[in-house]
Amino acid sequence: MLPKPVARMRRVALIGLAGALAVTMSACASQRGSGGGGGANDTFVFGAAGAPKNFDPIFNDDGESFRPVRQMYETLVTYKAGTTELEGDLATAWTPSDDAKTWTFTLRQGVKFHDGTPFNAAAVCFNFDRWYNMKGAAAQSQMIYYGDVFEGFAHNEGDTNGDPVYKSCEAKDDNTAVVHLNKAKGAFPDAFGLTSLSMSSPAALKQYDADAVTQTGDSFSYPAYATQHPTGTGPYKFESFDKTNNTITLVRNDDYWGEKAKTAKLIFKIIPDENARKQELAAGTIDAYDFPNPADYNSLKQAGDQVLIRPAFGVTYLGINQKNNPKLQDVRVRQAIEYAVNKDQLVKNKMPEGAYVQDQLLPNNVPGFTDQVAKFPYNPDKAKQLLAEAGASDLSLNFYVPTEISRPYMPNPVDMASAITEDLKAVGIKVNVVQEPWNGGYKDDVQKAGKQDLHLLGWTGDYADPGNFIGTFFGRQKPEFGFNNPEIFNALSNADAQTTPDGKKKAYEEASVLISQYIPAVPLCSSPPALVVAKNVHGLVPSPLTDERFYTVTKG
Known part of the structure; x- marks a missing residue:
């Protein structure tokens, strides 16, 4: 005890x-x-x-x-x-x-x-x-x-x-x-x-x-x-x-x-390709693997394998780095990017059963999740309008995508990025896709050097605290997102100092609302790997x- x-x-x-x-x-x-x-x-x-x-x-x-x-x-x-x-x-x-x-x-x-x-x-x-x-x-x-x-x-x-x-x-x-x-x-x-x-x-x-x-x-x-x-x-x-x-x-x-x-x-x-992992399990050369393709769940069960589904406890996001392209510093452009992404189709076609669309960067079972966040549902016409108002109808972005990896929040990042790319192109955004191996350049270029304009990433919670999500993402200036917003930093610092459950919940809800209005990243979904x-x-x-x-x- x-x-x-x-x-x-x-x-x-x-x-x-x-x-x-x-x-x-x-x-x-x-x-x-x-x-x-x-x-x-x-x-x-x-x-x-x-x-x-x-x-x-x-x-x-x-x-x-x-x-x-x-x-x-x-x-x-x-x-x-x-x-x-x-x-x-x-x-x-x-x-x-x-x-x-x-x-x-x-x-x-x-x-x-x-x-x-x-x-x-x-x-x-x-x-x-x-x-x-x-x-x-x-x-x-x-x-x-x-x-x-x-x-x-x-x-x-x-x-x-x-x-x-x-x-x-x-x-x-x-x-x-x-x-x-x-x-x-x-x-x-x-x-x-x-x-x-x-x-x-x-x-x-x-x-x-x-x-x-x-x-x-x-x-x-x-x-x-x-x-x-x-x-x-x-x-x-x-x-x-x-x-x-x-x-x-x-x-x-x-x-x-x-x-x-x-x-x-x-x-x-180490078997980076998911299909190769599945084949090795069938051959008996491995005993288990992570992140099976959701489309394979039934066939794996029919073969006698055990598919163990974890509860959803993470988020997937489209990161926006404001440092390299001044047009991304205009909140209307960031709003347009979120309006442009068809999250419902992304979840339906690319994520496992039980995944749900996100409008904030916290799972719905963590304190700080709130219905009061700003929402930007799929609306390509609204996206085009905002881009025009911001003088960004000719927007061109470098979209960094990880390869040689499957993560709980992105079972197949290349496929997910392809769907997002098509959505962005449909509203007139030019997209240059840059693919890099997960531990062979991607993380360093995105999280340390901030070379990208957009990037695909996510987070699986380490423990049941909202600070482990939005505090980790936006608690201070980071090359990954390339912005400086003292209001957000201070709100997260205040929330992190709360030691009572009620005080923490209220403070993180307030921070979640600020983040949703500012859009340093586009929340996409949460899914059960x-x-x-x-x-x-x-x-x-x-x-x-x-x-x-x-x-x-x-x-x-």
């Missing part, structure tokens, strides 16, 4: 998965027992949609990187399997001070890192201090999560504004870590469960020079810790990343503090956060 101060602040689970969707669910972390596996079914092979950027949690920001990382690392708090409800992980209790500026963590005892060194309060403080004191390329490469949550570094590195949230960390004893903040933040305690904030071995971080990140242009290169020696506390350990055969191999951590992984090996086979697993696979629990853990999986 959590102490009463924590219990009052815990989020009520927004989502509970029906038993029919989850294959045999194992006990939660606090009740873990013994496990194991053997024989021909001792290896679980997952078909991954893309390659990871690296294996150091703090330097990652996408699902394909987080998927293997989550099997090797753990956080202070985590989310109960199949829900967004908070529960203990490396911490068994967490208590805020009255002003929510101090968090005291009671740590789980008997935990060791994969290198045999102890997990304790000193290790917790080492990790927090490491993140806070990063400089140069290391700081620049971790802006998406640490930068958003903690709002800055010791040396004011990166594109953050104001004073950092983090102040210091104190190891009161081996089992008690106290984190001091400069200001209260409504994202806590949930944000302490972010995969980016996983605990790494201090000894390994030092041995393999973990912060020696280098930058060339908009690209980053990572040191040996991130590429060859990731060292966490999780149920699997890193063995190898064979880039020739596109396979990542993890092995069971036999010294794990909790339930041992059911399989001795966990392999991620699926996993597919072979009929002989058991124990995989689909997560609304796409936060699946594979130590419970068995075959046979």
Whole structure:
């Protein structure tokens, strides 16, 4: 049980998965027992949609990187399997001070890192201090999560504004870590469960020079810790990343503090093409894969495979970068772009069953979602009128589209972009489509360099807080959107400082309305992504956060 101060602040689970969707669910972390596996079914092979950027949690920001990382690392708090409800992980209790500026963590005892060194309060403080004191390329490469949550570094590195949230960390004893903040933040305690904030071995971080990140242009290169020696506390350990055969191999951590992984090996086979993943599942060379084409759900079920549908907990958007084309700084032009996109047809033809059209950048099951937002339903005539009024009838835009990836919010980004492109052309907008690989230029060009005018992206929530959506998108100036609107920034900052549910809900609703009127991006839809697993696979629990853990999986 959590102490009463924590219990009052815990989020009520927004989502509970029906038993029919989850294959045999194992006990939660606090009740873990013994496990194991053997024989021909001792290896679980997952078909991954893309390659990871690296294996150091703090330097990652996408699902394909987080998927293997989550099997090797753990956080202070985590989310109960199949829900967004908070529960203990490396911490068994967490208590805020009255002003929510101090968090005291009671740590789980008997935990060791994969290198045999102890997990304790000193290790917790080492990790927090490491993140806070990063400089140069290391700081620049971790802006998406640490930068958003903690709002800055010791040396004011990166594109953050104001004073950092983090102040210091104190190891009161081996089992008690106290984190001091400069200001209260409504994202806590949930944000302490972010995969980016996983605990790494201090000894390994030092041995393999973990912060020696280098930058060339908009690209980053990572040191040996991130590429060859990731060292966490999780149920699997890193063995190898064979880039020739596109396979990542993890092995069971036999010294794990909790339930041992059911399989001795966990392999991620990188297969960017969705149809190729489907064929490999049919051939038996993989046991599961993510983001099956919605059109294949019935045929997969008829073949005996299990299609596990997650609840919708994300948004897809058409991003607008106002920096490069002055005409995009006119709100009438941004309104015209939203009027031009036929969202109903996009959802009907390109998204899975259960997807719904969006007029705001929050799922409808997160506080802050409101019917009061400005709405711009499909109206190509209105789009043409606004373009003419703004002197932008000759508008020409570079539309960046990711390839070699399927994401929960865009199962087939090229197909989605094609439909959007035709809608824009129909109202007279000239579109130059630029396709780039997801981890081979797209994210750097869009999110760091801001080379695009339009781009296709989205977000799957990391936890049940509106700040994880619109706060992450628009809480400060970013190259991805290229605008400066202090009214929006201040509204989001005010909302993030609220620590009561009612205060937070009201403040984020107000921010949502402002964002909908300004249109820094066009909200498109929310959709329920699926996993597919072979009929002989058991124990995989689909997560609304796409936060699946594979130590419970068995075959046979």
